[in-house]
Amino acid sequence: MGDWKTITVPVLSSDSKNTLPYTSERKRSPTSMSSQVLRWSLPSSKSMHNFFSAFCTEENIEQSISYIDRELTTLGFPSIYAESKGKELNLVSMVNCMNELLVLQHKNLRAQEEIEIQHLKLGSDMDHLQNCYAKLKEQLELSKREIVGLQEKDRQLQSKNRNLHQLLKNEKDEVQKLQNVISSRATQYNHDMKRKEREYNKLKERLHQLVMNKKDKKLAMEVLNCVGRADGKRGAWRTDKTEARNEEEMYKVLLSDYEQRQKQLLLENTELKKVLQQMKKDIISLLPPQKQKPKERSEDGMVLSDQEEDIGELNKENMWELSCETVREQLTNSIRKQWRMLKNHVEKLDNQVSRGRSGSLNEKDVISRADHELETEKLELEIQQCKEMIRTQQQLLQQQLTCDDDTTLLLQDCYLLEERERLQEEWRLFREQKKNFEKERKSFTDAAIRLGLERKAFEEDRGTWLKHQFLSMTADCKSENVTTPSAFLRSNLTDVSLLGSDPDIRLVRSASRQRRPASVSSSTVSPEPFQISQYIAQNSVASEKPAADNMPNLCVESDDKEETE
Amino acid sequence: ASCVQHRLVVRDASSLQILQLYTCLDQIQYIEWSSDSLFVLCAMYKRGVVQVWSLEQPDWHCKIDEGSAGLVASCWSPDGRHILNTTEFHLRITVWSLCTKSVSYIKYPKACQQGVAFTKDGRYMAVAERRDCKDFISIFVCRNWQLLRHFDTETQDLFGIEWAPNGCVLAAWDTCLEYKVLLYSLDGRLLSSYRAYEWPLGIKSIAWSPSSQFLAIGSFDEKVRILNHVTWKKITELEHPATIASKKTIVYKEVEKSPTVGTERLSFPPTRALASSLFSTQSKYEISQVPVSLQYIKPVADRANPKVGIGMMAFSADNCFLATKNDNIPNAVWIWDIRKLKLAVVLEQLCTIQCFQWDPCQPRLAVCTGSSRVYLWSPAGCVVVQVPGEGDFQIVSLSWHSSGDSMLLLSKDNFCVCYLEREEV
Numbered sequence: 001m002g003d004w005k006t007i008t009v010p011v012l013s014s015d016s017k018n019t020l021p022y023t024s025e026r027k028r029s030p031t032s033m034s035s036q037v038l039r040w041s042l043p044s045s046k047s048m049h050n051f052f053s054a055f056c057t058e059e060n061i062e063q064s065i066s067y068i069d070r071e072l073t074t075l076g077f078p079s080i081y082a083e084s085k086g087k088e089l090n091l092v093s094m095v096n097c098m099n100e101l102l103v104l105q106h107k108n109l110r111a112q113e114e115i116e117i118q119h120l121k122l123g124s125d126m127d128h129l130q131n132c133y134a135k136l137k138e139q140l141e142l143s144k145r146e147i148v149g150l151q152e153k154d155r156q157l158q159s160k161n162r163n164l165h166q167l168l169k170n171e172k173d174e175v176q177k178l179q180n181v182i183s184s185r186a187t188q189y190n191h192d193m194k195r196k197e198r199e200y201n202k203l204k205e206r207l208h209q210l211v212m213n214k215k216d217k218k219l220a221m222e223v224l225n226c227v228g229r230a231d232g233k234r235g236a237w238r239t240d241k242t243e244a245r246n247e248e249e250m251y252k253v254l255l256s257d258y259e260q261r262q263k264q265l266l267l268e269n270t271e272l273k274k275v276l277q278q279m280k281k282d283i284i285s286l287l288p289p290q291k292q293k294p295k296e297r298s299e300d301g302m303v304l305s306d307q308e309e310d311i312g313e314l315n316k317e318n319m320w321e322l323s324c325e326t327v328r329e330q331l332t333n334s335i336r337k338q339w340r341m342l343k344n345h346v347e348k349l350d351n352q353v354s355r356g357r358s359g360s361l362n363e364k365d366v367i368s369r370a371d372h373e374l375e376t377e378k379l380e381l382e383i384q385q386c387k388e389m390i391r392t393q394q395q396l397l398q399q400q401l402t403c404d405d406d407t408t409l410l411l412q413d414c415y416l417l418e419e420r421e422r423l424q425e426e427w428r429l430f431r432e433q434k435k436n437f438e439k440e441r442k443s444f445t446d447a448a449i450r451l452g453l454e455r456k457a458f459e460e461d462r463g464t465w466l467k468h469q470f471l472s473m474t475a476d477c478k479s480e481n482v483t484t485p486s487a488f489l490r491s492n493l494t495d496v497s498l499l500g501s502d503p504d505i506r507l508v509r510s511a512s513r514q515r516r517p518a519s520v521s522s523s524t525v526s527p528e529p530f531q532i533s534q535y536i537a538q539n540s541v542a543s544e545k546p547a548a549d550n551m552p553n554l555c556v557e558s559d560d561k562e563e564t565e
Numbered sequence: 566a567s568c569v570q571h572r573l574v575v576r577d578a579s580s581l582q583i584l585q586l587y588t589c590l591d592q593i594q595y596i597e598w599s600s601d602s603l604f605v606l607c608a609m610y611k612r613g614v615v616q617v618w619s620l621e622q623p624d625w626h627c628k629i630d631e632g633s634a635g636l637v638a639s640c641w642s643p644d645g646r647h648i649l650n651t652t653e654f655h656l657r658i659t660v661w662s663l664c665t666k667s668v669s670y671i672k673y674p675k676a677c678q679q680g681v682a683f684t685k686d687g688r689y690m691a692v693a694e695r696r697d698c699k700d701f702i703s704i705f706v707c708r709n710w711q712l713l714r715h716f717d718t719e720t721q722d723l724f725g726i727e728w729a730p731n732g733c734v735l736a737a738w739d740t741c742l743e744y745k746v747l748l749y750s751l752d753g754r755l756l757s758s759y760r761a762y763e764w765p766l767g768i769k770s771i772a773w774s775p776s777s778q779f780l781a782i783g784s785f786d787e788k789v790r791i792l793n794h795v796t797w798k799k800i801t802e803l804e805h806p807a808t809i810a811s812k813k814t815i816v817y818k819e820v821e822k823s824p825t826v827g828t829e830r831l832s833f834p835p836t837r838a839l840a841s842s843l844f845s846t847q848s849k850y851e852i853s854q855v856p857v858s859l860q861y862i863k864p865v866a867d868r869a870n871p872k873v874g875i876g877m878m879a880f881s882a883d884n885c886f887l888a889t890k891n892d893n894i895p896n897a898v899w900i901w902d903i904r905k906l907k908l909a910v911v912l913e914q915l916c917t918i919q920c921f922q923w924d925p926c927q928p929r930l931a932v933c934t935g936s937s938r939v940y941l942w943s944p945a946g947c948v949v950v951q952v953p954g955e956g957d958f959q960i961v962s963l964s965w966h967s968s969g970d971s972m973l974l975l976s977k978d979n980f981c982v983c984y985l986e987r988e989e990v
Contacts, residue, residue: 182764186742190721194698201697208656211634246706246713253688254751257733265795 065089072097276335283338287345566605567980568593573607573618578966581982587618590628595638599645600687604663606648608639615639615648617663629661642707643687655680658692660710669710675700679725684732689713689751691735693723702726702737704753714753720745724768731777734794738768738782741870746771746782748797757797761790766871772878772887779903783875787891791906801906805875805891805899807861809911816857817947818913819940822847848915848938850947859894859913879921881928888930890918898932900942912942920962926969933960939974939983952981 056064069080080094399413566575571592575585591609598605608615613636617627635653642649642660650659655676660669674680675693682691687707694701700723704714722740729736734756739745744767748756759782761767766785773780779800780792789803809816864871877890886909887901895917902909916934923930932940937958939950952958952974958981964973972983 179764193722197695197698204654204656207654211632211652211656242709243711246709246711249706250689250713250751254733257731261795 077101273331276331280331280335280338283335283342287338287341566596566598568596568607573605575605575620578971578982585618585620585623587616587623589616590614597639597641599641600643601645604641604645606639606641608636610636612636615650617648627663631659634659640681642690643683644707647707647710649681651681671703671705675723677722677724679727682726682728682735683707684728685730686732688732689728691726691728693726693737695723702735702749702753704735704751716749716753718747718749719755719758720747725771727771727773729773729777729780729794730775734777736771736773736780738771741766741768741785743767744784746780746792748780759790759792759797759799761799762786766874769874769876769892770878772880774880774884774887774903775882776884778884779880781878781880781887781889783878783889785871785874787874787893789875789878789887789889789901803887803889803899803901803906803908805889805894807894808856808858809908810856811908812855814855814908814911816853816855816911816913817850817942818853818857819848819915819949820851821915822849847951848949850912850949853913857911857913859897859911861894863893877918877921879923879930881923881930882925883928886923886928886930888921888923890921896934898930898942900930910942910947912940912947914940919960922963922965924965924969925967929969931963931965931972933963933974935959935961939963939972950983952983 065080073079077097077100078093080089080097400410566573568574571589573585573587573589573593573596574583575587576583587607589607589609591612591614593607594610595608596605597608603621604617604619606615606617613631613634615629615631615636617629619625629648629650631650631652634656636650637653637655638651640649641647646663648661648663650661651657651674652659655674658671658674658681660671662668671692671694673694673696675695677693680693683689690705690707692703692705694703700718700720702714702716702718702723703712705711706713718737720737720739721743724738724740726735726737728734733751735749735751737747737749739747744761744763744765746759746768748758750756761782761784768782768784770783771780772783778794780794782790782792784790787805789805790799791801791803792798793800862872864873872892872895874892875889876892877888879888880886880903881888885903887903889899889901891897891899896914898912898914898918898921899908900910900912901907912932914932914934916936919933919935921930921932927943929941929943932942934940937952937960939952939960941948941950952960958974958979959976960974961977962975964975966972970985970987972985974981974983
């Protein structure tokens with residue numbers, strides 16, 4: 001046998017395809033070829049040289065060829081020889097055989113690969129399973145240990161329990177014993193007591209006899225004079241009649257007491273029955289939904305109608321005057337039934353509410369909740385309004401109470417109230433107007449400031465322009481009249497006034513612009529246009545004096561005007 | 566009326582002016598007014614003599630001598646014209662009539678705490694008797710002292726009897742070794758019997774409510790059980806624990822105020838008034854926060870009649886409140902609201918409670934603890950009233966006037982009258 005070696009085979013030419021990890025080759029020593037059966041190992045990338053050189057040398061070509069032919073034919077391949085059993089080789093068939101062999105080789109390689117992969121997989125699976133197995137074994141161990149521990153505890157507790165039971169039994173026995181002891185002692189004491197009492201009674205009797213004997217001599221009672229009875233009557237003799245009368249009186253007393261008690265109980269009963277009736281009515285009124293579904297629960301509906309009939313009957317019968325058992329039972333039973341129905345109803349509602357809260361809302365529910373909220377808001381508003389009304393009414397009442405009861409005063413109060421309310425309204429309006437005026441004034445002041453600034457700028461320009469003019473004019477013609485500068489000046493002034501009026505126009509326009517919203521805001525407009533017209537008048541007045549500081553004066557004046565009004 | 570040694574002093578109730586002065590033969594042990602307030606009886610137990618004085622006629626006198634029979638107790642009958650004397654060793658009860666000078670005897674009366682009970686209207690009298698080691702009750706008609714009913718009771722040793730205020734039911738209860746209450750109707754039938762438990766010590770005190778609706782039974786287990794008059798079954802148990810935890814109970818605690826004395830006014834030797842004010846401490850009520858734990862005393866177990874259990878009970882006149890005292894917690898008065906059957910108020914005092922009594926007209930309770938202060942409680946609040954005066958006036962017992970306007974405070978040697986002002990409406 002050749003020796004198995006694992007060698008790292010150097011990669012050869014294109015003949016070898018794969019380098020398999022498990023390569024074991026059998027390296028045949030050339031000397032042992034003839035004696036052994038060749039074992040085909042997986043075609044590895046071993047050196048073909050060695051193999052070829054080992055198998056077929058130049059001497060034994062024919063032998064090797066015939067050997068190969070035999071092998072191939074045994075394997076099912078066609079012979080590589082030509083038809084005749086000569087030494088000629090059929091090349092075609094040889095090539096075919098070689099091809100077939102190669103294909104076979106490939107197949108085998110692939111199969112080997114697959115097998116190796118499977119092998120690996122199985123190996124890893126096995127590892128995994130082994131790990132699992134180990135873990136499970138550990139767990140099993142742990143749980144077994146736990147069980148053992150718990151069993152131990154259980155045993156301990158049970159023994160404790162038994163001990164306690166035993167103790168309890170002992171205590172109970174002791175208690176029983178003590179009770180027996182007590183009872184026996186009690187009977188003994190009673191017996192002794194009775195004996196002593198009898199002795200005592202005997203002594204008492206003796207003493208009594210002695211006392212009675214002695215007493216006869218003395219006068220037991222000294223009274224100056226007899227006192228009349230408290231109620232003036234005379235004492236009566238002791239006769240049967242009196243005894244009978246005593247009995248009678250006693251029974252009368254008892255009977256009157258019983259009668260009184262019975263009256264009280266009757267009153268209580270009637271009150272309670274009334275309360276029950278009311279409760280029943282309330283409960284019936286609280287159970288409308290059941291009436292609306294007669295189809296679904298026809299039986300319940302029938303029951304209800306029956307009950308209602310009963311109720312009607314009972315009501316008709318004036319049952320609180322009767323107090324027989326059946327009527328009472330009927331009443332209580334009917335109330336119980338209806339109370340149960342009410343309870344079911346309320347439970348259903350609760351379930352609905354809880355279901356709704358848990359999330360399975362219908363649209364209906366959502367809407368109803370929103371409606372509900374709206375309604376609550378409305379109600380709250382109403383409540384607030386009512387509260388305010390109540391407060392005002394209380395105040396009015398208090399005022400009324402503090403005043404005299406004259407009607408004229410009351411009327412005066414009413415008138416005063418009316419006037420006061422009117423005044424309050426007017427105050428409110430006035431305040432609003434004031435606010436608006438403030439706003440306008442602000443805007444006016446802004447505009448005025450702007451205007452002032454513009455005027456300043458304009459004045460400056462004018463000044464410079466005049467200077468230029470003057471200079472140019474004087475430069476051009478110095479011989480002209482003195483008046484011309486004034487005329488020019490006047491014309492300038494008029495120009496300036498014209499120009500000056502522009503900002504006034506602008507102001508008027510702005511005022512008019514502002515006038516319109518102001519007029520819209522206040523309903524009672526009477527004082528306002530008057531002010532605006534004053535503004536305009538002021539502006540027109542101011543236009544004649546194109547001085548830069550007129551505007552602030554105007555504003556101040558208008559302020560004054562405002563304040564005076 | 567008050568007695569000093571062997572003199573009887575009768576004063577006017579509103580002005581305490583002395584109206585009459587009588588002298589008796591011996592030291593007076595017991596005095597009692599007759600029901601129409603015309604006569605006063607003075608009993609001298611040592612001598613065995615009872616003397617009766619009249620208010621209308623100071624010259625009228627009456628003397629009843631029991632002789633060798635001796636005298637243990639004496640009382641008026643409800644009509645104010647008969648005197649019942651209990652002779653020594655409870656041999657018999659002698660009924661002396663002031664109108665007819667006649668005598669009646671009741672044999673074999675029972676020597677117990679409350680052996681004789683009169684109905685509120687004064688018609689009937691129940692007497693506890695014992696013959697041949699068995700208890701009996703006899704009911705007499707007070708008008709002519711005729712025996713109406715005589716029946717035996719199922720008690721071991723009858724301890725006391727009491728009529729209900731409506732005069733139709735008689736409660737009889739057994740000795741403290743047996744817990745048993747028997748209720749008899751006026752004609753002697755047994756209406757019901759009630760027994761709460763068997764072995765521990767039983768009933769200590771009993772109180773009827775003024776409307777006869779409830780019977781309160783105070784027992785040695787520190788509980789009060791209330792029976793109702795319709796079924797004679799227990800409607801509730803009122804417990805008296807040492808710790809009060811309920812939030813709805815108001816606890817008033819008496820707290821001492823340190824006396825304030827201006828140091829400039831101290832003079833040597835100190836005046837009497839100053840001395841007394843230094844030594845007498847003022848006190849006031851404070852409301853304690855719940856939970857409150859009261860002073861609990863566990864008495865010695867091997868003594869008879871231990872200071873355990875509900876010793877004192879009283880219903881208010883309007884039937885709304887029940888005041889109780891648990892002898893284990895001797896400094897506290899427990900006031901229960903009967904309408905709600907709940908504990909309403911607890912008054913915690915500094916000293917042991919000696920006596921309390923309800924105002925006969927209003928729900929007002931007066932309490933005394935042996936100090937010189939009387940404590941008043943009403944649903945509106947409570948107040949401490951100091952008895953003014955020199956030295957210590959230790960109030961031992963108190964008694965209301967029937968109109969509810971004034972109160973009698975008794976100490977060992979003195980008494981004083983406390984007038985209560987009515988509120989101006």
